[in-house]
Amino acid sequence: MSHTITFYKYQGAGNDFVLIDNRNLAFDAKDEVLIERLCDRRFGIGGDGLMLLQGTKNFDFEMLYFNADGREGTMCGNGGRCLVAFARDLGIIKQQTAFLAVDGRHDAEIHDNEVNLGMIPVSSxxxxxxxxxxxxxxxxxxxxxxxxxxxxxxxxxxxxxxxxxxxxxxxxxxxxxxxxxxxxxxxxxxxxxxxxxxxxxxxxxxxxxxxxxxxxxxxxxxxxxxxxxxxxxxxxxxxxxxxxxxxxxxxxxxxxxxxxxx
Ligand SMILES: N[C@H](CCC[C@H](N)C(=O)O)C(=O)O
Known part of the structure; x- marks a missing residue:
């Protein structure tokens, strides 16, 4: 059975990502083999990682981030900035957003192609x-x-x-x-x-x-x-x-x- 995925490629200062609008949950986030293949620069699209944009309660969207090895990762700052630009391009947000990532809430502001992304506080x-x-x-x-x-x-x-x-x-x-x-x-x-x-x-x-x-x-x-x-x-x-x-x-x-x- 042939199956086609629509994807978007974004980069933030050369950190590059495959982005998928997964608000319909059609993409299986557990498919590590597929994610690794999509990130492969020779056998796939190519990227340092892959992100899914999903819907969630109380926030504009949720960010799911996977490293190029296919495994779900911890927070990715440049990826977060790219996903904010993607959400703007999809019409989900305008200049400001609050979204959910693996390490909690992130606020961000976007002006043209510059994204200013709030990151978690650090005390240790x-x-x-x-x-x-x-x-x-x-x-x-x-x-x-x-x-x-x-x-x-x-x-x-x-x-x-x-x-x-x-x-x-x-x-x-x-x-x-x-x-x-x-x-x-x-x-x-x-x-x-x-x-x-x-x-x-x-x-x-x-x-x-x-x-x-x-x-x-x-x-x-x-x-x-x-x-x-x-x-x-x-x-x-x-x-x-x-x-x-x-x-x-x-x-x-x-x-x-x-x-x-x-
Ligand atoms: N490039 C990412 C970091 C991803 C971290 C990931 N590689 C890991 O810790 O497993 C960033 O812009 O913050």
């Missing part, structure tokens, strides 16, 4: 040697380095993600270097098991690590350049409590199409 930051370890919706390891442009992020990130401490649950590994008034960040992503062009929760974790390292308090805004573009992270810091956390950056539709999954 651990150290692993010189590195910072924190959960901004997804778990992150943040290490300050020099000459980041030249670093072999795949090799260094893969080694940390698979070391004894992180192998089982996995972790996203970010490398960060100061650059002018902002910072440059490169990320090895769990679930993709490769470097991606951007990672939103990683940008947030990196900006919070900067605040700790540089002892920044109050309202802080940090520009974060990633391989695929420019992100802005803002928050309020009191002690080690980070609230009013926002991730801002571009979110754009790339193309749409249908794929035969029979």
């Amino acid at each position: 930051i651990q150290r692993d040697g010189e590195a910072f370890v924190l959960n901004t919706g997804s778990p992150h390891y943040v290490q300050f380095v020099q000459d980041l442009q030249q670093l072999d992020v795949y090799q260094a990130g893969h080694a940390i993600r698979n070391n004894e401490r992180y192998a089982q649950a996995g972790i996203n590994v970010n490398f960060i270097e100061q650059e002018g008034l902002g910072y440059f960040v490169r990320t090895f992503e769990r679930g993709v098991e490769d470097e991606t062009y951007a990672c939103g929760t990683g940008a947030v974790a990196s900006a919070m690590s900067v605040a700790i390292k540089e002892e920044l308090f109050g309202n802080v805004e940090i520009p974060i350049r990633v391989l695929g573009g420019q992100l802005q992270v803002s928050f309020n810091r009191e002690g080690n409590n980070f609230t009013e956390v926002y991730l801002k950056g571009p979110a754009l539709r790339v193309f749409e199409g249908t794929i035969d999954i029979s």
